[in-house]
Amino acid sequence: MDKKKQVIMALASVLVLYAVLEALMMVGIVGPYWQEIMRYAMVVTIGALGLSIMYGFTGQFSLGHAAFVGIGAYAAGLFNLTFRHYGILAFLGSLVVGAVVAGVVGYLIGVPILRLKSDYLGIATLGFGFIVTNGLQNSDKLIPALGGARGMTGVPQVQGFGWYYVLVLIAVILARNFIFSTHGRACTAIRENETAADVVGVSPARTKIMAFTIGCALAGLGGALYAHNIPFLHPDSFNFLESINYLIVVVLGGLGSLTGTVITAVGWAFIWEVLRLVLGPLYDFRGVIYAIILIVIIIMRPQGVFGGIEASCLVPQIKRRKTHAAAGD
């Protein structure tokens, strides 16, 4: 029963946090500028959760994660642009479209490339990332509304922080339910030891594709939100460097930790702005300071800040009644 209490407490604090943030925004302590960064933090969190499932839990390295965020952003943007007179329905529809399109593309890419391992998979996803950014740069030749290298504008913006916050919650719950399911354990088995996965009857190919597809769909959902937070979509916002940023978030947060991914994603989104505040006139050195922070963290905690740690409200007790009796306590 204390587990139930824990979950209720966690949900309550999530609500309280939301209320506090909304209140701060209402009275104007958190201005529009910081609000945009808060929404951006939510976008990064959802995208990073996707990579966390793919890389952190299943061990499938990706250097092209931002490309899937981009696919989601452009697909959602185009959808909402087309159906904008439906208002909020078009927004909700575009979220689904962003996630589904990125998920389907992820599946189609995953089938051929997931037979590759580690570095080779990294190179293949890197290549895919370049295909997407280059494709988007020339996209206006096929669909003028996408804007090509000039970027895409005119997507209706959604500034209610509540949407972003709720979607992060949904993403966390989805990711958590997947990770602690039989399929999630199969993912961990593949990451740890493919032979172990094989001998218990897990199909590594199918499980990897499943994790990859879910990860890409989450990236697409993050992208769909991105399109409604920033009125200007440009291919370069989803390039290789952005992919690296997602990788930094997941590795720094700790491979195999949802908690780490969420906290680090939010922290990462804010760090540039915090550095701006802290450094003042020395802000030009932000890149140096940022890199030093990364290096120090990874030296001090090579397993990631939250490596091996999961917030206990996320961890289910598997089949509590039965196995507790079985475990004899």
Place this chain on the structure above:
Amino acid sequence: MILEVKNLEVSYGNIRALHGISFEVEKGEIVTLIGANGAGKTTTLRSISSLERVQNGQIVFNGKPITNMKAHQIVKMGISHVPEGRKIIGNLTVLENLMMGAYIRSDRVGIQESLEEVFTRFPRLKERAKQQGSTLSGGEQQMLAIGRGLMAKPEILLLDEPSMGLSPILVEEIFNIISSINKLGTTVLLVEQNAFMALQVAHRGYVLETGQIIISGPSETLRSDERVRTAYLGEIA
């Protein structure tokens, strides 16, 4: 006949590991493959569970050819492989590792029963159910690997070097367990370097040497065979 292997040929690149070996396992038996390092014992097990690609020959399980099927389908057929070096999943708890063993099953009640059976057989796993797999000792990890294999409720259990790296007392314990698993109806194909112990529990044995079967017969016969005694049981001729 539960398992029949005919003229199995497997190569690693240019090097042929198995030169067409044939053997069979009857239902309810413990059959052991013994031999020195590099004789092809592990390769044989790995090709049965499709972790290795078979170039030539046939593997028949319960009358159905299973050569080069997908590894996860082999598990579904009722063949459970406890690999060399245990290969437990260190990041998962003991309980989660065992539940992984039941990955192919969906009968919740049956899985729960199997879990109870495994816990009865290995009380130490029950004590450590919530511990991470990586924190177990070598012997406990071997028990976990066998327990995980049993969770699939297999018709035949393929055991690869279960005694490897264990103390003599633990080796004794593991072999007792193998015997008792077999008595409850699970057929066992056992690969061992510890020929002495293997020939104690097995009904029949095959001796492999550089990818070929050189001697076969009931365990008692093998135990008294002079070649086996000098080469594998450490006796001076």
